[in-house]
Amino acid sequence: MDRDMVELFTEPGKGKGVRARVTGRGIRPGCLIIAEDPYIFCLDMEEMKRRCHFCLQHRKEVPLVCSGCKYARYCSEKCQEHDQEHHRMECEVANLVSGIASNLRMAVAVLCKMRHLSVERGHLSSIAGLLSHVDDIKRTRTGGLQAMISTIRTSLKFLPDYLTDQETLETIIGKVMCNSFAILDEEHQQVGSAVYAQASMINHSCKPNCVPVFRGARVEIRAARVILPGEEATISYTDTLTPTQERKDHLLFNYFFTCQCEACNDKERDARMQCLKCPRCGKQIPKTSALQLLSCSCGYKLTSGDFLTDMEDIKNFADNLVNSRKSYAHEPEHFLYLLERCLQLLQDVFHEDNVNFVSVLERALDVCIDMEEWQNAVTYAERLERIFRVYLQNDVGLGLLYKKKGLAQLNLGRTEEAKQSLLTAKRLLIVTHGWGHDLVHYIRDVLSELDPEGDEHNFSALQST
Numbered sequence: 001m002d003r004d005m006v007e008l009f010t011e012p013g014k015g016k017g018v019r020a021r022v023t024g025r026g027i028r029p030g031c032l033i034i035a036e037d038p039y040i041f042c043l044d045m046e047e048m049k050r051r052c053h054f055c056l057q058h059r060k061e062v063p064l065v066c067s068g069c070k071y072a073r074y075c076s077e078k079c080q081e082h083d084q085e086h087h088r089m090e091c092e093v094a095n096l097v098s099g100i101a102s103n104l105r106m107a108v109a110v111l112c113k114m115r116h117l118s119v120e121r122g123h124l125s126s127i128a129g130l131l132s133h134v135d136d137i138k139r140t141r142t143g144g145l146q147a148m149i150s151t152i153r154t155s156l157k158f159l160p161d162y163l164t165d166q167e168t169l170e171t172i173i174g175k176v177m178c179n180s181f182a183i184l185d186e187e188h189q190q191v192g193s194a195v196y197a198q199a200s201m202i203n204h205s206c207k208p209n210c211v212p213v214f215r216g217a218r219v220e221i222r223a224a225r226v227i228l229p230g231e232e233a234t235i236s237y238t239d240t241l242t243p244t245q246e247r248k249d250h251l252l253f254n255y256f257f258t259c260q261c262e263a264c265n266d267k268e269r270d271a272r273m274q275c276l277k278c279p280r281c282g283k284q285i286p287k288t289s290a291l292q293l294l295s296c297s298c299g300y301k302l303t304s305g306d307f308l309t310d311m312e313d314i315k316n317f318a319d320n321l322v323n324s325r326k327s328y329a330h331e332p333e334h335f336l337y338l339l340e341r342c343l344q345l346l347q348d349v350f351h352e353d354n355v356n357f358v359s360v361l362e363r364a365l366d367v368c369i370d371m372e373e374w375q376n377a378v379t380y381a382e383r384l385e386r387i388f389r390v391y392l393q394n395d396v397g398l399g400l401l402y403k404k405k406g407l408a409q410l411n412l413g414r415t416e417e418a419k420q421s422l423l424t425a426k427r428l429l430i431v432t433h434g435w436g437h438d439l440v441h442y443i444r445d446v447l448s449e450l451d452p453e454g455d456e457h458n459f460s461a462l463q464s465t
Contacts, residue, residue, distance in 0.1 A: 001198045005234060006033050008201060015131065017203045019232045027227040029394060030431040031274055033210065034199050039126055040109035040176075041194035041217045042102050042181065046326075053087075054079035056183070056191060056216040057253055069094040089116040093162060097155045102193050104151055106176045107169075111152075111162045124158035126197040132174030136256040148173055155442040178255055183214050186439055188400055204255070205234035206247055211396055211432045224394040224433060229259065233262075239390060241355045244270040273391065275351040276311070279295075284351040285450065314345045322359045332367050339364040358387055369404060372412040381405035399428030403443060410446070 007021050018034075020027050027033065043051055051058050052075035059075050066072040066080075071094040072087055074080035087094075097108045106159030110127075113120040120126065124225040136143050149169050156162050163169075179200040183192040199219050202210065210233050211224045227233060238250045244264050251259050263269065271286035278285055278296035285296050294302040321342055328335035342360050350356055361384045368377035381404055388398045426443045433440055 001034050001036075002032065005031060005159065006054065009232075014203070016129065016201050017232050018201050019225045020229050026229050026231075027233075028225045029223055029225050031223045032220060033219070033223060033233060034202070034219070035195050036198050036219055038194035038217045039197045040106050041192055042105045042109065043192040044102060044190065045099075047191045048098070049073065051191060052076075052079050054083040054216070056185075058185070064365050065093060066094075066422060068092075070096050071095045072232055090114060093156060096159070097152075100151055101148075103176050103180065104148055104155075106180065106193060106195060107148075107173050108152060108156070108162070110172045110176065111156075111164065114164065114433070115162050127179070127195065127200075130175045130179045130195075130197075130200055132171045133178050133256045134170045134174040137174055137177065140253070140256075145170060145173060154445060181212065181219060183217055185214070188396055191226070192394075194219070194285055202233055202235050204237040204251065204257075204259065205261045206236060206240050206244075206259060207237070207261055208234045208236045208240075210235050211394070213396060213433050213437070215437075220434065222434065224431060240395075241387075242275075243274050269391070272353055273355045275353050276349060277347070277351040284353060285340050296437040311349045314342075314349060318342050318346060318356060318360050322363055325363055332371050336364060336367045336371070336373075339367065352383070353387065353390060355387065355391070358384065361387075365404060369408065372411070374408045377408040378405060378412065381408060394428060394431045396429075396432045399425050399432055401425075402428065403439070406443075407446075410450075415450060419447065422447055422450075 001018070005021060005024060005027050006018050008016060009019050010016050043053065043056070044464050047058075048071075050060075050062065051073075052062055053072045054074055057075060060342040062073040062075055064077065064080050066074075066087065068091045072083070072091070074083065090109055093108060093112060097105050100108075110120075114125075122128075132410055134145070149166065152169065152173075153163060166174075176195060180193045181196060181199065182190045183194050185191050194217055195389070199212065199221060202221065209223060209225050209227050210221050212219050212221045212235055214220070221235065223233070233336050237255060238247050240247070240263070242250075248259055248264065251257060268286075272284075274287035276285045276287055276294070277283070278298060278300050280300040281296060281298040283296055283298065285294055285302065287294070296302075319336055325335065328338075339360055343357070343364065346354075346357055346360065361380050365377055365380040365384065368374075368380060381401060384401055385405065388395070388401060392398050402421045402425035406418045406425055409415075409418035409421055413463075426440060426447070428441065429437070429440050
């Protein structure tokens with residue numbers, strides 16, 4: 001944590017948080033405020049055999065396997081050597097817990113630290129200041145906490161020295177559940193989970209002013225816009241491109257608070273996120289809680305029960321299709337056909353500003369890129385761009401979208417358009433990822449090839465002198 005820019009504070013009724021120093025000069029967009037290795041982390045189950053357990057890079061083969069646990073895998077001797085200090089604490093139990101849920105594997109990782117590092121026991125632990133919400137978990141998940149503890153005890157029954165008392169186990173599980181970050185790769189897809197001692201102190205907003213980016217399991221948090229002296233630094237714990245009630249439900253269930261941020265109180269924005277399309281004239285009809293009272297300026301009234309039923313059925317179909325993408329990994333043509341059919345159905349009831357299009361368009365874009373259907377990829381990128389521009393500002397997803405769009409345009413020979421898209425991607429990703437990130441370097445290299453005498457070439461020459 002950069003103490004020159006940010007400081008911890010405590011607010012009654014809210015707890016700890018991070019803010020720009022009251023006596024400072026504020027924070028500019030792109031400034032790095034936290035860079036931190038994880039206290040604990042684990043890969044998602046499906047990623048464990050295809051990613052290095054240290055650098056987290058995806059590999060066709062991960063050749064080196066730990067001779068002790070036969071579980072940890074590494075892409076090189078260098079990665080295996082760097083991970084030794086961390087892995088030696090978990091090696092004895094790694095294979096025993098490899099099949100349990102990721103949050104429980106992380107809880108076991110905490111137990112391993114407590115077993116090998118005396119400083120991590122009790123009030124001096126690195127995560128002693130994190131909230132556990134044990135009482136809330138017990139209240140909302142009857143029997144769930146005890147079931148998780150039973151799973152851990154069963155998994156470690158032959159290594160009882162790693163176990164501890166019931167209250168401590170409850171606290172550990174609670175802290176893991178309520179403070180975990182999803183580790184995202186360069187394409188913004190989840191590959192694992194982690195807990196960070198400092199980054200976990202940053203509170204939530206559905207309109208955050210900071211954004212986390214990952215380099216392997218290391219998190220870097222940068223300001224996404226100007227943060228004034230004394231203003232709280234925030235990130236989002238949920239998908240900001242979902243309607244307010246869905247965000248509130250997710251946050252209450254997982255983090256036990258009701259969000260009252262600026263975005264959650266913007267009823268006009270929320271109505272637009274859920275807007276319907278008039279079946280008669282095609283105009284936007286902002287959605288309200290009283291669906292039966294909705295009407296269009298053309299005079300059409302949404303009173304048809306069939307229309308409302310179709311709307312919910314189509315939304316559920318879209319959600320189920322997006323969530324089943326891994327089932328179609330070897331059938332991209334069929335998956336794309338289903339996605340295109342889903343988009344047609346969505347267009348029948350939702351206006352193009354509706355956020356229900358986002359996840360389907362994102363999947364269609366990625367499939368088109370994988371299949372090298374560049375024209376369709378550009379079309380889907382432009383549709384996403386329109387929605388993103390309505391609801392997002394300096395966001396990782398927006399920068400990555402312009403990168404994909406630019407590369408698709410480049411493959412179509414539309415060089416000037418590609419340059420503009422990639423320049424926009426670079427501008428956004430410098431803020432979210434920083435100048436030194438591999439993704440920014442890659443885009444700069446592509447731009448240099450497109451315009452050898454341009455600014456990118458001159459900048460690279462200056463850096464090398």
